[in-house]
Amino acid sequence: MKPFKEIVVVSGKGGTGKTTLTAALAAAIPNKVIADTDVDAANLHLLLQPENSIPTEFRGMDIAEINPAQCTACGLCRDSCAFHAVEEHQNSFQVDPTACEGCTLCSLVCPAQAIAMKPRIVGHWIASDTSFGRMIHARLKPGGENSGHLVTMVRLQAKHQALEHQCGTIIIDGPPGIGCPVNAALTGTDIAILVTEPTQSGISDLRRLLKLIDHFDIPVGIIINRFDVHLENSRCIEAFCKETGAPVLGKIPHSYQIIEAISEARIPINLCQELDNTVSAIKDMIAAL
Amino acid sequence: MIIVVASGKGGTGKTLLSTSLALSESNSLYADLDVEEPNGKIFIAPKIEQDQAFSVPIPAIDTDHCAFCGQCAEACVFNAIAIIPSVKSATVYGDLCHACGVCSHVCPVTSAIHITRKEIGRVRSGRRNDTIFIEGRLNVGIPSAVPLIAHVASEASRHSDTVILDSSPGTSCNMVESIRTSDYIILITEPTPFGLHDLELAVQVVKDMGKPCGIVINKSRQQDLIIEDFCQENSLPILLKIPYSLDIQRAYAGGIPLITARPEMKSILRNMLDKIKENR
Numbered sequence: 001m002k003p004f005k006e007i008v009v010v011s012g013k014g015g016t017g018k019t020t021l022t023a024a025l026a027a028a029i030p031n032k033v034i035a036d037t038d039v040d041a042a043n044l045h046l047l048l049q050p051e052n053s054i055p056t057e058f059r060g061m062d063i064a065e066i067n068p069a070q071c072t073a074c075g076l077c078r079d080s081c082a083f084h085a086v087e088e089h090q091n092s093f094q095v096d097p098t099a100c101e102g103c104t105l106c107s108l109v110c111p112a113q114a115i116a117m118k119p120r121i122v123g124h125w126i127a128s129d130t131s132f133g134r135m136i137h138a139r140l141k142p143g144g145e146n147s148g149h150l151v152t153m154v155r156l157q158a159k160h161q162a163l164e165h166q167c168g169t170i171i172i173d174g175p176p177g178i179g180c181p182v183n184a185a186l187t188g189t190d191i192a193i194l195v196t197e198p199t200q201s202g203i204s205d206l207r208r209l210l211k212l213i214d215h216f217d218i219p220v221g222i223i224i225n226r227f228d229v230h231l232e233n234s235r236c237i238e239a240f241c242k243e244t245g246a247p248v249l250g251k252i253p254h255s256y257q258i259i260e261a262i263s264e265a266r267i268p269i270n271l272c273q274e275l276d277n278t279v280s281a282i283k284d285m286i287a288a289l
Numbered sequence: 290m291i292i293v294v295a296s297g298k299g300g301t302g303k304t305l306l307s308t309s310l311a312l313s314e315s316n317s318l319y320a321d322l323d324v325e326e327p328n329g330k331i332f333i334a335p336k337i338e339q340d341q342a343f344s345v346p347i348p349a350i351d352t353d354h355c356a357f358c359g360q361c362a363e364a365c366v367f368n369a370i371a372i373i374p375s376v377k378s379a380t381v382y383g384d385l386c387h388a389c390g391v392c393s394h395v396c397p398v399t400s401a402i403h404i405t406r407k408e409i410g411r412v413r414s415g416r417r418n419d420t421i422f423i424e425g426r427l428n429v430g431i432p433s434a435v436p437l438i439a440h441v442a443s444e445a446s447r448h449s450d451t452v453i454l455d456s457s458p459g460t461s462c463n464m465v466e467s468i469r470t471s472d473y474i475i476l477i478t479e480p481t482p483f484g485l486h487d488l489e490l491a492v493q494v495v496k497d498m499g500k501p502c503g504i505v506i507n508k509s510r511q512q513d514l515i516i517e518d519f520c521q522e523n524s525l526p527i528l529l530k531i532p533y534s535l536d537i538q539r540a541y542a543g544g545i546p547l548i549t550a551r552p553e554m555k556s557i558l559r560n561m562l563d564k565i566k567e568n569r
Contacts, residue, residue, distance in 0.1 A: 012326055014458045015300010019483070040459035041297045041487040061366060082389050098465050098498065103366055103389030142493040145462045148432065176299040176458055177325040180432035200544035201304065201328035208326060211429040229535065230542035254535070265482050 004162045005289055006155075006189040007282070008037075010174035010182060012205030016195045017225040020258065021278070022173040023047040023267045026132045028279045029286070032169040034130065035158035036137035037151045037185040039123065044173045047267050050128030050135050058138070058153060060122030060146035061102030068092040070114035077106035077115060098143050122146050125153050127161065134161040148180035155185070169286065178212045186216050190289055193249070193282060195223045198233035206237065210244065221249040221285055223278055228253045249285065250278025290566055291446055293322075293471035294505075295456035295464055295495075297487025302477045302507035302531065307455040308332035309547040313558040314453075315419050320445035322467040323457045324410060324425035324437045331544040335415035335422035343425070344406035345436050346388045350379040354401040361392035361402065383407050384432050410437045412444070421448065438466040446470045451562065460490040468495065473565055474502040475528065480513035488516065492523065503528040503565065528561050 007025070009018045019036075022044055026034050036044040064085075066077065071092040078086040078093055085099035086106060095106075097120075107115040123140040136157045138150050158170050172189065175181040186192060192213055196206045206222075213220060222241050227234040234251065241248050252258075252274045261268040268275060294307040304321075308329050311319035321329035350361070350370075357374035369385035370392060372378070381392075393402045410427040425441035427434050438457060445452050454471060457463035468474055474495050478484040488504070495502045504520050506513050509530035520527050531537070531547070531554075540550030548555045 013300065013328075014298065040461045040464075041299070041490060043298070043483045043486060046482050046486060080390065082387075098469075101387055101389065103387060103391050104364070105389055105391045105394060108364075108391065108394055140461055142460045142490045143462075143465050143497055147459075147461045177434075177463075178427070178429060179325050179434050179463070183432055197542075199542040200331045201326075201541075204328055204331070205326040208429055215430055226538075229538050233542055262483070263481050 004168050004170055005191070005286055006170045006172060007191045007193065007286060008172040008174045008185050008189045009193045009195060010185065010209060011176055011195045012178060012209035013197065013202050014176040016197045016202060018195050019043045019047065019173055020262055020268060021193070021195055021223060022171060024269055024275060024279050025171050025282060027267050027269050029169055029171060029283060031167050032133050032171055033158045033161045033165070033167045034133060034135040034171050035154050036135070036173045037154050037181065038173055038175045039138040039140045039147050039150045039154065039181065040175065042137050042139065045135070045137050046265050048130040048132060048135060050126070050130050050137070053126050053128040055124040055126045057121045058123045058125055058150055060120050060144065060149065062117040063097055063100050063102055063120040064095045064104070064106050064115050065118045066093050066095060067114045067116070070112050072112045072114070074111060076109050076111065080105050080109045101145065123150055125150065125157055127157060133167065134165060136161065148184045151175065151181045151184035178208055182212070186213065186218065189218055191285060192218045192220045193223060194220055195225055196237060197225050198227055198230040198237060200233065203233060203237060210246065220246045221282060222246050223249055224251045226254040227251040249281040250274065252278060290473065290569065291452040291454065291471045292473045292475060292562070292565060293454040293456050293468050294475045294477060295468055295491060296458060296477045297460050297491035298478065298484055299458040301479050301484060303458070304328050304332065304455055305507070305541055305547055306475070306477055306505060307453050309554065310558050310562065311420050311453040312546055313548055313555045314451050314562055317451040317453055318421040318423065318445055318448040319453050319455065320441055321424040321455045322438050322441055323455055324427040324434045324441065325457065327424050327426050329455050330422070330424055332546045333417050333420060333422045335417040337413050337415040339415070340411060340413045342408045343410045343412050343437055343440055344408045346404045347383050347386050347407040348381050348392050348402045349405045350381060350402055351400065352377055352379050354398055355379050356398050356401065358397065360395045360397065364391050364395045412441060434463050435466050438463060442467065442470045460487070460494050464491070465494060465498070468498065468500065471500065472569065474500050475505055476502055477505040477507055478516055479508045480506055480510060480516050482515065485515050485519060488519065492525065505529045505531065507531045508533040529557065
């Protein structure tokens with residue numbers, strides 16, 4: 001048994017309010033570590049304002065580098081590359097860093113040994129203090145790959161912090177979508193909180209995300225954000241949740257006060273009763289684990 | 290011309306804008322490259338004419354011919370192969386495999402490794418009046434979207450008239466693949482600290498790829514200094530502002546395109562496209 005509980009906040013669809021809710025949870029749950037695994041577009045730090053930040057470089061897959069002095073311009077590298085990452089350049093060839101996946105095939109096929117694999121830093125993870133506890137977040141270099149691996153690193157570092165500071169909970173702000181970063185954020189967690197919105201797009205994305213979470217066998221709680229923007233869709237979500245047995249833990253109305261608070265990078269606590277109630281409901285779910 | 294609508298932050302209005310851009314311009318093609326969570330179909334509402342599986346090449350190891358030397362496993366940088374000689378086991382983990390071909394290259398035995406196809410998603414295409422629609426939809430549980438995004442973008446780029454690509458969100462490999470074939474990038478954002486932060490990242494990707502771009506501010510409240518200042522400092526044109534409006538949000542919630550809820554937007558969007566094409 002882990003000495004801490006891991007709660008992840010995901011959504012499928014972007015822009016539903018994951019980060020806003022995660023910040024509210026961070027303010028309400030005692031003795032916790034906070035992790036932002038949306039490494040593509042990390043926003044939680046804008047609300048939690050971390051200090052004493054210590055960045056550590058994160059190395060991704062190596063990148064192939066062609067030495068033009070040794071290159072005979074035979075083109076075998078370009079022909080072999082499954083990712084179309086080799087292009088002609090002057091009298092030789094060069095590797096496109098946005099396409100190279102570091103598989104090493106070009107370096108193996110090159111008859112002139114003109115290609116070497118070089119280490120590549122794709123971002124960094126950052127350990128900080130916040131008023132609400134220790135925080136780990138990350139910055140993937142724009143255009144970078146290996147976001148799944150960086151997510152895993154953020155989670156690992158959050159666990160180290162939780163052990164070091166004897167924290168009982170890790171709150172994880174998750175990435176959007178259903179791909180490898182989300183898989184890395186979900187795996188091994190104890191509760192998944194799904195923030196959705198009453199839109200046709202949101203409903204479609206919720207279904208797909210729930211299907212993914214099914215693979216992981218993690219208890220879920222659904223939050224319907226801005227539920228009053230479309231009451232019919234909201235009722236539709238509630239009916240669907242009843243069918244699938246996923247509890248709706250909270251329904252938060254559209255709130256200009258919340259919008260204003262976020263615009264001013266303030267955490268929206270004690271502004272909206274329903275948001276505060278939702279946070280309590282999540283705390284209860286954690287306590288019941 | 291191929292125009293992609295992208296953003297760093299999710300939920301800023303890529304699909305809202307891209308579907309209405311395509312519906313405003315005759316004989317255009319709309320392609321949904323947000324293959325993890327595709328939603329364009331809700332707004333375009335096309336009649337689907339084709340629905341095909343999309344697969345990627347994955348190596349399979351024939352244990353009758355395999356020498357269990359383990360060279361493939363050692364050479365695989367993605368840790369997608371496990372060889373256990375003592376029990377004559379050779380497994381390729383399809384979810385980790387990037388189909389690079391290294392294992393086949395290093396294998397000392399002929400006919401031990403052959404290529405099979407693994408379905409990772411589906412491609413659907415159809416029409417709504419004179420708008421062509423293509424969508425990529427990743428199968429739930431498949432971790433990597435990039436090959437499907439690349440395929441749908443490639444199919445879309447064969448269209449001879451205006452192509453509007455609806456990008457995957459974020460600023461990493463999915464977004465890079467979404468914008469790779471485009472001639473022009475529209476970055477849509479919202480006037481908040483989150484919107485600005487992620488816009489800065491998205492602009493960096495666009496600049497690194499050497500592509501021209503313009504900015505659309507969604508949920509605008511007239512004074513959007515947080516974004517306007519950034520655009521001015523970086524010489525980025527603001528192409529359009531879509532107002533913050535609960536009516537627009539409700540229409541979007543119900544799957545109604547922007548130009549149906551706000552018919553006056555049709556000519557505004559067409560003018561925006563004309564300007565983009567003129568300045569090419």
